[in-house]
Amino acid sequence: MSTIADHYFSSCLDYLESLGLNSQHVLSAINFKEYSNTQAHQLAPRISLTSYNALLDYAQQTLNEPLFGFKLGQQIRTADYGVLGYLIESSNNLTSAISALLNYDRLVADIGKAEFEQKGDIAIIRWLPNESCNEQVILRNMTAWVGVIRQLLNSQLSPSAVYFTKLWVESECKILESWFNCPVETHTQYNQIVFPSSYLTLSFKTDNTQINIVLKEVSEQQLSRFKSQQLLTEKVNHLLMAKIDLDDCNLIRTANALNMTPRTVQRHLKQEQTSFAHLLESERKRRLLLYIGKYPLSTIAIKLGFNDQSSFNRAFKRWYGYSPLYYLKHKLKL
Secondary structure, rough: EEEEHHHHHHHHHHHHHHHHOHHHHHHHOOOOOOOOOOOOOEEOHHHHHHHHHHHHHHHHHHOOOOOOOHHHHOOOOHHOHHHHHHHHHHEEEHHHHHHHHHHHHOEEEEOEEEEEEEOOEEEEEEEEEEEOOOHHHHHHHHHHHHHHHHHHHOOOOOOEEEOOOOOOOOHHHHHHHHHHHEEEEOOOOEEEEEEHHHHHHHHHOOOOOHHHHHHHHHHHHHHHHHHHHHHHHHHHHHHHHHOOOOOOOOHHHHHHHHOOOOOHHHHHHHHHHOOOHHHHHHHHHHHHHHHHHOOHHHHHHHOOOOOOOHHHHHHHHHHHOHHHHHHHHHHHHO
């Protein structure tokens, strides 16, 4: 199950309180029942993505604010990220901060995968969200990244461009562009932020090497505990998401990567009410939404690990009820 840290969830409630929405009423409205059994009225250590989605959806609808995740992301504080926030704050520059994000992002939210890429004069930080993440979750995440860096470097700092897979209307794009202070592209392949590579060496105002070393040790300890408590489903999902493509991705290779036998993997996944085939199919469907319309169908079939084009076509029709060619002609622009 994909989860977020309780402090990251609670920061949403704090913001809603500031807007006049009572936290208890909000939690009741989304049927939230993830309180700890040992501490009355205390949030559990991890909150499900289902509840997080529900909270942001409820806020967006109640406040009639289509860009609620963006508004929420603007309110971010490093403390909202817990130990990761303080680790980033004590970094000496953006390079080390991004390294911390890539290594320890799961401590805050195990709901996607961050990637970093440098191409000459430009740098890209990309987020591959869990397929269940709603648009408000994505908006908050992307906005918060820029917000925190502005706090630590320069409030006037701006990306070169920001990309969203969601198709926003023109008026919403203008609002986003005004705050990001750069072009905002929508309905793109990835959610990503592009910025000059020169930003990577800018020094943080809060640089503290000794504290940073200590916080890295704490983060490693927390990450180790988190991994040990993860369901096998989550571990398999992370392995699948980490692969560049799904060619030659099968149960045997995955079991070897987990240092387990295929039979043991299948048994544990069955106990968690899923299977390797189901998880692989979910990852294929997640990636398909990123690829369709951007690559030839034959290339997509290979990237998704199908043996041939016809196998991909059959799977597509099973998932959506029509062929990929029909989708490209009649559905993609809707």
